[in-house]
Amino acid sequence: MGLRRYAGNLALLVPPFGWLTVFYLGSLFILLLSAFWQVDSMTGEIVHDWTLDNFRVLFSDVTYRIVAQRTIGIAVLVTLTDIVLAWPLAWVIARKVGPRLKLLLLVLVALPLWSSMLARIYAWRLILGHDGVLNWFLHEAGLPGQSIAFTNVALWLVFSYLWLPFMVMPLIAALERIPASLLDAAGDMGATPSQVLRTVILPLAVPGMAAGSIFTFAVTLGDYVTPMLVGGAGSDFVGNVVYSNVGVSGNVPFAAAFSLLLLVVVAGYMLVARRFGAFDGT
Amino acid sequence: MQDKAPEIVPAVSLHNLTKSYGHGKPVLKGIDLEIWPGEFFTLLGPSGSGKTTTLRLIGGFEFPDAGEISLCGEDVSRLPPYRRDVNTMFQDYALFPHMSLRDNVAYGIKIRRVPEPKRRERATQALEMVHLEGVADRRPSQLSGGQRQRVALARALVNEPSLILLDEPLGALDLKLRREMQVELKRIQKQTGITFVYVTHDQEEALSMSDRIAVFSEGRLEQVGTPQELYEHPASTFVACFIGSSNILTEAGQDILLRPEDVRVEAQGYVPSPDEAVMPGTVTEIAYLGPVTRCRVRGASEDDSILAILPSRLARGLREGEPVAAVWFRAAAYRLPASAA
Numbered sequence: 001m002g003l004r005r006y007a008g009n010l011a012l013l014v015p016p017f018g019w020l021t022v023f024y025l026g027s028l029f030i031l032l033l034s035a036f037w038q039v040d041s042m043t044g045e046i047v048h049d050w051t052l053d054n055f056r057v058l059f060s061d062v063t064y065r066i067v068a069q070r071t072i073g074i075a076v077l078v079t080l081t082d083i084v085l086a087w088p089l090a091w092v093i094a095r096k097v098g099p100r101l102k103l104l105l106l107v108l109v110a111l112p113l114w115s116s117m118l119a120r121i122y123a124w125r126l127i128l129g130h131d132g133v134l135n136w137f138l139h140e141a142g143l144p145g146q147s148i149a150f151t152n153v154a155l156w157l158v159f160s161y162l163w164l165p166f167m168v169m170p171l172i173a174a175l176e177r178i179p180a181s182l183l184d185a186a187g188d189m190g191a192t193p194s195q196v197l198r199t200v201i202l203p204l205a206v207p208g209m210a211a212g213s214i215f216t217f218a219v220t221l222g223d224y225v226t227p228m229l230v231g232g233a234g235s236d237f238v239g240n241v242v243y244s245n246v247g248v249s250g251n252v253p254f255a256a257a258f259s260l261l262l263l264v265v266v267a268g269y270m271l272v273a274r275r276f277g278a279f280d281g282t
Numbered sequence: 283m284q285d286k287a288p289e290i291v292p293a294v295s296l297h298n299l300t301k302s303y304g305h306g307k308p309v310l311k312g313i314d315l316e317i318w319p320g321e322f323f324t325l326l327g328p329s330g331s332g333k334t335t336t337l338r339l340i341g342g343f344e345f346p347d348a349g350e351i352s353l354c355g356e357d358v359s360r361l362p363p364y365r366r367d368v369n370t371m372f373q374d375y376a377l378f379p380h381m382s383l384r385d386n387v388a389y390g391i392k393i394r395r396v397p398e399p400k401r402r403e404r405a406t407q408a409l410e411m412v413h414l415e416g417v418a419d420r421r422p423s424q425l426s427g428g429q430r431q432r433v434a435l436a437r438a439l440v441n442e443p444s445l446i447l448l449d450e451p452l453g454a455l456d457l458k459l460r461r462e463m464q465v466e467l468k469r470i471q472k473q474t475g476i477t478f479v480y481v482t483h484d485q486e487e488a489l490s491m492s493d494r495i496a497v498f499s500e501g502r503l504e505q506v507g508t509p510q511e512l513y514e515h516p517a518s519t520f521v522a523c524f525i526g527s528s529n530i531l532t533e534a535g536q537d538i539l540l541r542p543e544d545v546r547v548e549a550q551g552y553v554p555s556p557d558e559a560v561m562p563g564t565v566t567e568i569a570y571l572g573p574v575t576r577c578r579v580r581g582a583s584e585d586d587s588i589l590a591i592l593p594s595r596l597a598r599g600l601r602e603g604e605p606v607a608a609v610w611f612r613a614a615a616y617r618l619p620a621s622a623a
Binding site: 179181182184185186187188189190191192195199200203204 | 341
């Protein structure tokens, strides 16, 4: 009986493990390998000779360092912005409203996710464009127009908008889980409301913020669509370099090398996020 | 605790305290109460009687609709919890999960900016008092329920408040642990001399631990007194029934309390002495509880039913359905004051 159940459990695990091994780990492994190959500059064929040339170029060419810095920098900025924007919203939804209003607010937070991401990015082009909604408002108010479209500022705004719900939701979950008696207890022992926030609420909300930052940071890091649509000439992300190397120049090994770098950053980030409890609990 | 010299200021003084929650349902309908320094004072009552609300008002977690709360003579009715010299031991312990036990205990004195070496010393002392000094570096999640409860107590003690509020702190513990903690709490209260205000619905716990008890019913105080006063001279039928087991007999429209341990069971046809009363009947129920046996005797009608608690060695021969006589000394029956409501 025990053996049969064991065999049964094993059989259940075969499909997910098979899927994971072949499609996920398999393709990652090929990515790893191809990063150490090269393209023959004459024929355009991939040469399967082991070389570190791709990485040498990546680390020596200042262009790629700037792209990497921009990508990581904007991802960090977006994360911080979303944390700041999410806090008051999450606090109100988690602890201040009745169940009916709470449901309504939750739906409103999630509502943008019902429409295509592309449509929403194009909407921002209409807002930020030269003759867009923003400049119209500024003009009506007698203020000088701004040319935000196709800049890093536009990128920052649109990314922050896109991933905000993903920061709000886990933060709500984290704040809801803090028992009210903990806040009472802190006040009881002499902590002012701001001290309660700093010493009790904030540390207990860290796992929620870490979970949210997986979207705001890691997903921003890998995106190339948004920079393509709202970024300017100087707004290329790592993803855009990878995209153009695969598509335009057909240099898959170089694209693989740059992706690998991104992968290392994301993996390192995930380990940090786990330390902060991003994957704990529900 | 009677005959207080007039110059002693009460640790807690409640004057005409009222409170209702949303939809206007009154929870407290005018509470007047004085608790003296160094007392182990218990708020006792069934759930929903207002005892926990009273505690939360003293702690400052809620504010009264009307009335006044004074701590050591100072009116604190409108002050938030962090401005009151009171610490609370919460029902769910409310330990901070992200801190070690030592940091939990030291939280209050850290907030009050007690410098580090002194802080550590006081936290260790408080943990010693509850016998947990060996596990100071653990997290609350690594402790048993009983240990968490001790930490919660240490956390309240470390601030050396004039008053500690305890909200059914033993509710979640099993009976044996509960007994141990009752003794422990009482010991610590005596040792520190801090006034304890203790909320419970367990009348046995209240009797065994308290210097004085306030009995709550439906947002009012039924009676305030020592355990002995409450048990032997209850001010109302409610108090008589809530504290200990009781037989309530009616005589000329007045309730009379007869404690079951004052009732004997004799053979039918027993001839009473002039100062004894007798009710003939049959045994309807026998429950053996070890040292004592509970025995219910039913008289002529359904309503005439008397509970007797007998030493088990005297109850050995009794059988259900047996005709007997319930006997008691008239002097043991206590006339309850007519309920004024």
